[in-house]
Amino acid sequence: MPDQNDEAKLLIVDDLPENLLALDALLQGQGIALYKAESGEQALELLLRHEFALAILDVQMPGMNGFQLAELMRSTERTKQIPIVFVSAAGHELNYAFKGYESGAVDFMHKPLDSHAVRSKVNVFVALYRNRKRMARQLEALEQSRREQEVLLDELRSTQTELEQAVRMRDDFMSMVSHELKTPLNTLILEVQLRKLQLSKHNLAAFSEDRLQAMVEKDERQIRSLIRLIDDMLDVSRIRTGKLSIRPTYFDLAQLVGKVVESFFQQMAINGCELTFQCSESLPGVWDEFRIEQVLANLLTNAARYGVGKPVEVRAYSVTHGVCLEVRDYGIGINPANLERIFHQFERGDGSENSAGLGLGLFIADQIVKAHGGRIEVQSTEGQGARFCVILPPLDSP
Incomplete structure (x- = not known):
């Protein structure tokens, strides 16, 4: 039929x-x-x-x-x-x-x-018509297949490019992690070896109270640096799998910011930065206190890294759609072409070649703020510093 x-x-x-x-x-x-x-x-x-x-x-x-x-x-x-x-x-x-x-x-x-002749001739033309239609359908099917193959090839090329980029990112990340982990570990190992040498010589004078205090503080800084790097890597893993936890509690944002700023005074002083904090009101609300502290710490670390020798200003205040946590530095600034990519993972700004870090701080901060339903706005002019403003959603009741 x-x-x-x-x-x-x-x-x-x-x-x-x-x-x-x-x-x-x-x-x-x-x-x-x-x-x-x-x-x-x-x-x-x-x-x-x-x-x-x-x-x-x-x-x-x-x-x-x-x-x-x-x-x-x-x-x-x-x-x-x-x-x-x-x-x-x-x-x-x-x-x-x-x-x-x-x-x-x-x-x-x-x-x-002649009925036989008529039927024969009609059958010939009908057969030719059907063959032509079949060929047209086959050509259309071939063309459709060709288009689908082109789409598939484009997808494969795109996937290949993404895989190659992922491999490069992995290799760069492993190299960066290796370097960043080795720096504090090498310092700790060197300190341990020096102490062992002093002990082998029974030189207990090298362990006076003041020197022991300095050793402990130096060790603590290196250990905290290691913990921060490990925490950053864990947070990236949580973000990728959608398991970044947000545990909201009621607290005063102004008090939290003041505490974090106070803890950064020494680090800023080492970098030659004058750190100031301005907040004229209480800012109670429901957020994840630990995560917001992490966001501010990452922004301050970023300001210290790129604003060496220049003032760093922190402000917290109410805005129409919630609250704003602002960090302003007067350092090298950000190239306009890099304003978007600074929030990508493993991205490090120009001028960061000799500074520590995996290029994860702003990425993690951005993801934490988004998990709160907020956003981070950034304004910058090269050579004049950068202004980061964290907008958190409207204040909530306890």
């Missing part, structure tokens, strides 16, 4: 109804749909609505004859490819067959029609 997509439509045009009925009875078959017209005008209406595999036209019709209809069909893009077979009851002496071939017909048959 022919596929439904291969149904062939035949157009029969004859001004005599009995001739149409005769051809209808002769050509009935599976997969063939017959459309009949008694004039050229009716035929044109059908040609506009249907796609035909073959048109059988009577030559002698009142009004528009078969040759005129054929000329119109050949001059129209939609119908010029339809094969045309002329039929006529006129004698051979009128030379209609020659005129029919001139007008673009593929065959000419004289009445009375």
